[in-house]
Amino acid sequence: MSAILLAITDWDPEAWLARFHAEANGREVRLWPEIGDPAAIDYACVWKQPAGLLARFPNLKAIFSLGAGVDHLLSDRSLPAAPVVRIVDPDLTSRMTGYVALHVLLHQRKMKLYEAQRRERAWRDQYEVPPDQVRVGVMGVGVLGTAAAQMLRQLGFRVAGFSRSPKTMPGIETFAGEAGMGAFLGRSDILVCLLPLTTETRGILRYDLFRRLARDGALGGPVLINAGRGGLQVEADILRALGDGTLAAASLDVFEHEPLPPTSPMWDHPKVYVTPHNAASSEPRALVKNVMNQIERFERGLGLEHIVDRTLGY
Numbered sequence: 285m286s287a288i289l290l291a292i293t294d295w296d297p298e299a300w301l302a303r304f305h306a307e308a309n310g311r312e313v314r315l316w317p318e319i320g321d322p323a324a325i326d327y328a329c330v331w332k333q334p335a336g337l338l339a340r341f342p343n344l345k346a347i348f349s350l351g352a353g354v355d356h357l358l359s360d361r362s363l364p365a366a367p368v369v370r371i372v373d374p375d376l377t378s379r380m381t382g383y384v385a386l387h388v389l390l391h392q393r394k395m396k397l398y399e400a401q402r403r404e405r406a407w408r409d410q411y412e413v414p415p416d417q418v419r420v421g422v423m424g425v426g427v428l429g430t431a432a433a434q435m436l437r438q439l440g441f442r443v444a445g446f447s448r449s450p451k452t453m454p455g456i457e458t459f460a461g462e463a464g465m466g467a468f469l470g471r472s473d474i475l476v477c478l479l480p481l482t483t484e485t486r487g488i489l490r491y492d493l494f495r496r497l498a499r500d501g502a503l504g505g506p507v508l509i510n511a512g513r514g515g516l517q518v519e520a521d522i523l524r525a526l527g528d529g530t531l532a533a534a535s536l537d538v539f540e541h542e543p544l545p546p547t548s549p550m551w552d553h554p555k556v557y558v559t560p561h562n563a564a565s566s567e568p569r570a571l572v573k574n575v576m577n578q579i580e581r582f583e584r585g586l587g588l589e590h591i592v593d594r595t596l597g598y
């Protein structure tokens with residue numbers, strides 16, 4: 285019977301090991317660095333595995349990322365040829381939808397202002413811009429971006445989506461590629477970034493992009509929400525844009541360096557919400573089931589779902 289290797293850094297591997305033992309239907313589960321005979325490993329389930337590790341397993345049939353993103357995997361230059369599979373799961377999707385809805389609402393409902401008023405014990409109701417006057421642009425309308433865009437539409441916001449290839453989505457305006465980017469940014473009061481980190485998207489959230497966001501919106505200035513990857517953003521540019529009014533506020537779940545260094549000015553910036561890369565945390569109970577379903581499908585000859593296109597990088 286096939287053996288599964290878990291190689292996990294940055295997260296608590298024991299919680300994953302316990303779930304794999306519970307779900308593995310008698311398969312052997314090994315936790316790196318205890319890899320045993322490398323030839324016996326058929327599947328690797330990883331989060332930020334050490335570079336070069338996966339090249340040691342000659343019979344690997346599939347590599348599973350334990351999250352939706354795969355930049356941590358594809359950056360390994362000696363990655364073997366086995367298919368790389370990413371997580372698409374309702375548990376992860378609903379967590380991200382919740383994060384995006386929460387942060388769009390925090391900005392639309394002026395929570396930073398009410399926090400400041402609370403410190404002064406000031407009881408003042410501020411005019412609330414109705415959602416149908418707020419244009420949200422979701423950059424990256426894949427699995428997570430589409431679900432978030434649909435939720436925002438249900439909440440009454442004017443929503444647009446941006447992707448690499450053209451799409452149509454009921455009730456949501458869509459833009460694609462370089463040609464569509466200017467119009468997409470120019471109609472966005474709140475920019476929600478759910479792009480993957482690839483060679484094309486690295487550093488995309490920079491000053492010149494912020495300058496292209498709508499300046500005539502009802503919130504008094506554009507807002508950035510990034511829950512994609514820290515490598516998408518140039519933090520010095522975000523600080524500059526917040527300082528000169530190019531951006532009015534930001535919600536950042538991901539950072540150029542994680543954990544966010546204690547010296548980062550983001551921690552106590554009055555216009556920024558900071559969260560510790562937990563917009564949509566990978567939850568072992570749901571996601572181990574997901575991976576085991578994939579392995580069982582594969583072994584029944586049904587093929588793997590959500591295989592990553594290594595050329596595109598996502």
Ligand code: NDP
Pocket residue numbers: 351352353354380423424425426427428429446447448449450461478479480481482484485511512513537538561562563564565598
């Ligand atoms: P998908 O692969 O389903 O979607 C990616 C989207 O980005 C697609 O719409 C794709 O376009 C678009 N895209 C990719 N490259 C470009 C480009 N160069 N220009 C324009 N659009 C582009 O990914 P998911 O929705 O599942 O996940 C998105 C990202 O969210 C992950 O890669 C990960 O980095 C991040 N994430 C963060 C988490 C957190 O807790 N902060 C948790 C989970 C994920 P097209 O549709 O044309 O292919």
Ligand code: OXD
Pocket residue numbers: 350351352353354564565566
């Ligand atoms: C993911 C993440 O990619 O947690 O799933 O960031």
